[in-house]
Amino acid sequence: MKSPFVYGKVVTGNSFINRTEEIARLTGNFQNYLNSILISPRRWGKSSLVRKAATVVNTSNSNIRFCFLDMFRIRTEEEFYKRYAIEIIKSTSGKLDEWIENVKNFMGRLSPSFSFGTDPANDFQLSFDLSSRELDVEEILNLPEKIAIKKKIHILVCIDEFQNIGNYKDALEFQKLLRSVWQYHHNTSYCLYGSKRHMMMELFEKQSMPFYKFGDILFLQKIKKRHFIEFITDSFSKTGKSINKNYSENLVDRVETHPYYIQQLAHIVWVNTTGNVTEDILEESVNELIEQNTILYQQILNELSYTQINFLIALSRSETSFNSAEVLQKYALGTSGNVTKIKKVLINKEIVDITNGSIFFLDPAFRLWLLKMF
Ligand SMILES: Nc1ncnc2c1ncn2[C@@H]1O[C@H](COP(=O)(O)OP(=O)(O)OP(=O)(O)O)[C@@H](O)[C@H]1O
Ligand SMILES: [Mg+2]
Structure with missing residues (x-):
């Protein structure tokens, strides 16, 4: 018999549990054409939640089309535009001939050329030359809006691992451009989500950044x-x-x-x-x-200093008073100023995080491993 437990994949159907409040909030935003931003640590269920909310909306409202783009492997702006165009076209047109038609209608000026994968009915690549840059890229960013108006639908563009754009060359310029184009879209809205909390907060909560106040920000909580x-x-x-x-x-x-x-x-x-x-x-x-997970955890330790490792050992044993002389001495952590620095490094490396003033392991199995090893 097949195991009823699923991990490492987006969960759907019966494997998807609860999240009623989050589904209500997201579907509410989707139906009111509001932009959403969803932030949570890795593997807490962002991708599954957005898919679920999309399915819920589509059962009662087929006028909203969802387009999903994962930026995990998209490393340059150029790649972004190509994938973006492909996913928008795919999610708004049914069949191959309609894809071709839409590419011609909506992207004609870019003279794109098609190439097909092993399964031409479901997969294709587009190539185009972004030479007269500014105009061309705006044309691609406006693609969903143009299609939405023409087809009298609403498009919801969902972009996973959105924080990756913070790593692009000229990242700030790119964000400015996206925001400046997207803010005029009335028939397209956006759901942007990602797991690097600090990078996401930098993008969306800092007043000086282009995406400040772009939409409703949800911090995902754990399921009860x-x-x-x-x-x-x-x-x-x-x-x-x-x-x-x-x-x-x-x-x-x-x-x-x-x-x-x-x-x-x-x-x-x-x-x-x-x-x-x-x-x-x-x-x-x-x-x-x-x-x-042993190999992975050993690799993590290889990149840490002795005091950083000692700090993790102390944390794995549920020590909390990192400013007390006793704990500092027991784990050879140096001064409490040192502890502050250690925390900062470990937070940046996404090994630990702090919420409501308490520090915890982002990966609970890493904590179990440390407890076993030390
Ligand atoms: N609502 C849920 N019900 C049951 N299991 C869930 C739920 N949400 C997440 N999970 C479990 O967590 C795993 C990760 O979920 P998902 O891929 O949606 O998270 P994520 O936050 O997008 O992860 P990543 O940071 O890797 O992109 C799933 O494969 C599943 O095992
Ligand atoms: Mg995900």
């Missing part, structure tokens, strides 16, 4: 524990196995209610269980989870 506990117990029983509520809760706690790791750990426990989950199975599965 009880939804996961219920989901795990149900998923086991639906597949002929069983886990009691205590173990289910323990499983969720071990990975600090981190959605990705809950699903991964639940999957390992499920594979290791034939009938009922036992304490031994749970422990063994936690170890497996940690071991799978």
